[in-house]
Amino acid sequence: MRGKIIVIGSQKGGVGKTTTTLNLAYSLREMGKKVLTVDFDSQANLTTCYGIEDTGALEYTIGHLMMAQIEEELPENFEDYIQSREGVDYIPSSIYLSVVDAKLRTEMGAERMLAEVLEPLRSRYDYILIDTCPALGMLTINALAAADEVIITVNPQLLAMMGLQDFLRTVGKIKKRINPRLEIAGILLTMCESRTTLCKVLTEEVTESFQGKIKVFQTRIPATVKVGESIYYNMPIAQYSKKASAGIAYRKFAKEIIAYEG
Numbered sequence: 001m002r003g004k005i006i007v008i009g010s011q012k013g014g015v016g017k018t019t020t021t022l023n024l025a026y027s028l029r030e031m032g033k034k035v036l037t038v039d040f041d042s043q044a045n046l047t048t049c050y051g052i053e054d055t056g057a058l059e060y061t062i063g064h065l066m067m068a069q070i071e072e073e074l075p076e077n078f079e080d081y082i083q084s085r086e087g088v089d090y091i092p093s094s095i096y097l098s099v100v101d102a103k104l105r106t107e108m109g110a111e112r113m114l115a116e117v118l119e120p121l122r123s124r125y126d127y128i129l130i131d132t133c134p135a136l137g138m139l140t141i142n143a144l145a146a147a148d149e150v151i152i153t154v155n156p157q158l159l160a161m162m163g164l165q166d167f168l169r170t171v172g173k174i175k176k177r178i179n180p181r182l183e184i185a186g187i188l189l190t191m192c193e194s195r196t197t198l199c200k201v202l203t204e205e206v207t208e209s210f211q212g213k214i215k216v217f218q219t220r221i222p223a224t225v226k227v228g229e230s231i232y233y234n235m236p237i238a239q240y241s242k243k244a245s246a247g248i249a250y251r252k253f254a255k256e257i258i259a260y261e262g
């Protein structure tokens, strides 16, 4: 087994990256895939979604693994760092990752630290999903340098096109300079209010501008209050409510990801 590493990215905040990581992982797991998620954001929202309240107290996080890699003292055994919830393995995060972020800026050749941390784990999973922070700094560069694919989440409410070009330019540079394997899997539209005209117009705008260049996934994730509720109860949406539209959509999206052989 050589797992595929997928980054869920966007330099914008609040566009459903964490929600997508959580729910795509769960749906892939439901389809029998072995999945690891990596919370690569010092806000640690994904970790909180898994029910950990005091993330600041965690001693085994992705930040600690990154620091060990920088100091060339990576442990032989990762067991302490990998937790599990509803059949999905995950490596938690905490505010400590922001210390790593600062350290990476002064370290030479530090773009591939995460790639090196994850390499030995590849053989154990079908998919490794990385949730990223909303910035184009060293952490995001590390995530993209480690990945085979990137899924770009776009919320058509939030002036979808703004900033997208910057992100694509960064992906292009990383592919050219650091990670030739990197491909854009596609754009996932999240929080779609299909009834509103603005949402329709912006969705068409995204689809038209990238036609033939970047795939816009067929599945769109609808906006529903059930997402917020499920996060409050620390559950994937499909588990919180069998009938919730977003849960059904994430299941469909997981099928699209499995079918996609980039």
Ligand SMILES: Nc1ncnc2c1ncn2[C@@H]1O[C@H](COP(=O)(O)OP(=O)(O)OP(=O)(O)O)[C@@H](O)[C@H]1O
Pocket (backbone or CB within 6 Å): 012, 013, 014, 015, 016, 017, 018, 019, 020, 041, 043, 045, 132, 133, 134, 190, 191, 192, 221, 222, 223, 224, 225, 227, 228, 231, 246
């Ligand atoms: N399909 C949806 N319907 C309704 N609300 C949603 C949906 N997806 C996400 N949300 C809500 O939108 C907010 C932002 O989502 P999320 O945390 O996944 O975004 P993010 O891109 O990870 O944000 P950040 O950049 O801060 O990490 C959350 O409060 C979440 O509950």
Ligand SMILES: [Mg+2]
Pocket (backbone or CB within 6 Å): 017, 018, 019, 041, 045, 046, 131, 132
């Ligand atoms: Mg997030």
